[in-house]
Amino acid sequence: MAKTVTAQVKLQCPGGTATPAPPVGPALGAHGVNIGQFVKQFNDKTAGPDTKGLMLPVIITVYSDRSFEFKIKSPPAAVLIKLAAKIPAGKKQGKEVIPATAKKQGKYTNHTLTQAQVAEIAKKKLNDLNARDVDHAARIIAGTARSMGITVTA
Structure with a gap:
């Protein structure tokens, strides 16, 4: 049966x-x-x-x-990004006044990631992402980091 x-x-x-x-x-x-x-x-x-x-x-x-x-599955991209950017868990971000004309940014604006760190995260997440190769996965991860307010440097 x-x-x-x-x-x-x-x-x-x-x-x-x-x-x-x-x-x-x-x-x-x-x-x-x-x-x-x-x-x-x-x-x-x-x-x-x-x-x-x-x-x-x-x-x-x-x-x-x-x-x-x-x-x-692999951990969520945001969790891996926070680990790579060395953002402590549960860190409280200060409330700042953003002018109405300014573009709304993410929560972690004072942190940066390098392209090498982004590529490493992309390799870990490749099986769970809808990406054709590591470069495409790295662009997805970089976009997630930017939406969190993290700067991706070369």
């Missing part, structure tokens, strides 16, 4: 430190998945130093017999 897919659940979990607490527990419990088994497998796969603590998107496919498979 073939297994049929009953649900696909998309979550963001911290790498290496996921717990059965919300949002993981309620999302998987509603489909009858063994939450402890998922948390253990996910933490084992993401225990490396490069992913530990980063929020990682994960797509969980739940089958009719309550078994599951999951695919871990």
Whole structure:
């Protein structure tokens, strides 16, 4: 008898430190998945130093017999950009008055990234981006950085 897919659940979990607490527990419990088994497998796969603590998107496919498979995606581009620009997590940005005629800028205007850093992020994100090659992916990442207010230098 073939297994049929009953649900696909998309979550963001911290790498290496996921717990059965919300949002993981309620999302998987509603489909009858063994939450402890998922948390253990996910933490084992993401225990490396490069992913530990980063929020990682994960797509969980739940089958009719309550078994599951999951695919871990790369961290969001904004998270990788903040790491490369050395922006501390939870940093509060000061409120500044912007004239109505000025172009609205992003939140992190005093930070910069080099093209090499952008290319490195693009290589990490290449499989998850809709890009034909690394150069195209780098342009996407640079655009994301500019929208955050980060200056991309040569």
